[in-house]
Amino acid sequence: MISSQKNLTNLRKAAITSGISLIIMALAAGFSYGYVHGSLVVSGDISTTYHNIASSIMLFKAEIIGWVVILILDVIVAWSFYIFLKPVNQELALLASWLRLTYAAILGIAILNKVFVLLLLNNTDYLSLLKIDQLQVNIALYLEAFEMIWSIGLIVFGVHLLVVGWIAFQSNSIPKIISILLVLAAIGYIGIHLGKTLLIEQHIITTIELIFNIPMIAGELGFGLWLLFKGGRVTIKS
Structure with a gap:
């Protein structure tokens, strides 16, 4: 009984850690990529991009800090996901954890290109x-390298979400709608960033983004909210 209660407590802690981390990551990504990167980097206009960044160094530094926060939280989520999901399928939970750590390592390499711009x-x-x-x-080459390396990482991230979605589908505790959204998000990430990596025509990538945009947002964020408020309150099992 004591052991069961302890396991339930550990699951709840892992769920809360995962949920809070995912929500903070979403906010940090919205700031660093959605706001700062989107404001400073003008696609196809090297001169404007250079002047935007040169005149907003502090904002650019804040963007880099945001990326570092995301990287650290990815490592934390890799651990907390494993703790939370291993009662369902330990082997797949371990695979998902390593895939997320691999993504985090690739993201770290991508972030270095932002640091090179700053230098x-x-x-x-x-x-x-x-x-x-x-x-x-x-500077333009470093920024393009960031985008390309991050896209490669997001393919790995998509495979990670696919594994997490499958584990979630096997669980009798996690709502099936969340597992479906995670799988759809995974397909979206893999399709979009394979397209970017292989330099497929932009209109095809844009179409995939339109189809999978909502699942990509709702999948992991929805899982994060469920983990925060519901995860670990009952024993999770397959």
């Missing part, structure tokens, strides 16, 4: 040695 803009030696057009091209 270029903050170092007076680089500014004096490079012509303005050379500086702009270098």
Whole structure:
């Protein structure tokens, strides 16, 4: 009885940790990518992008901090998901955890490109040695590298969500609508970012985004809210 109560407590702690982390990540991603990156980076316009970032260094630094927060929380979620999902299927829960850690590592590599942009803009030696057009091209390449590397990571992330969705589907505690949304979100992530990585035409990627946008938002965020308010209150099992 004591052991059962302890297990239930551990599950609840893991659920709360996962839920809070996912919600904070959604907010941080909305700020770093949705607001800052979306405001500063103008696709196809290197000059405007350069001047936007150069004139908003503090905002750009805040974006990088947001990404680092997301990276740390991804590691925490990889652990808490494993704790919460292993009663259903320990092998798949471990696989999902490693996939998320792999994604986090790829995200870390992507974030370094943002740091390189910051170094270029903050170092007076680089500014004096490079012509303005050379500086702009270098910054544009680092920003494109960020997008490409992150897209590769999001393919791995999509596979992670697919595994999590399947585990959730096996559980008799997690609502089936959440498992379906997680699987749809996984398909969306994999399809969109395979398209970006393979340089498929933009209109095809845009169509996939329109189809899967809602499940991609609702899937993990909905799971996070369920974990926060309901997860671990009863024994989770297959």
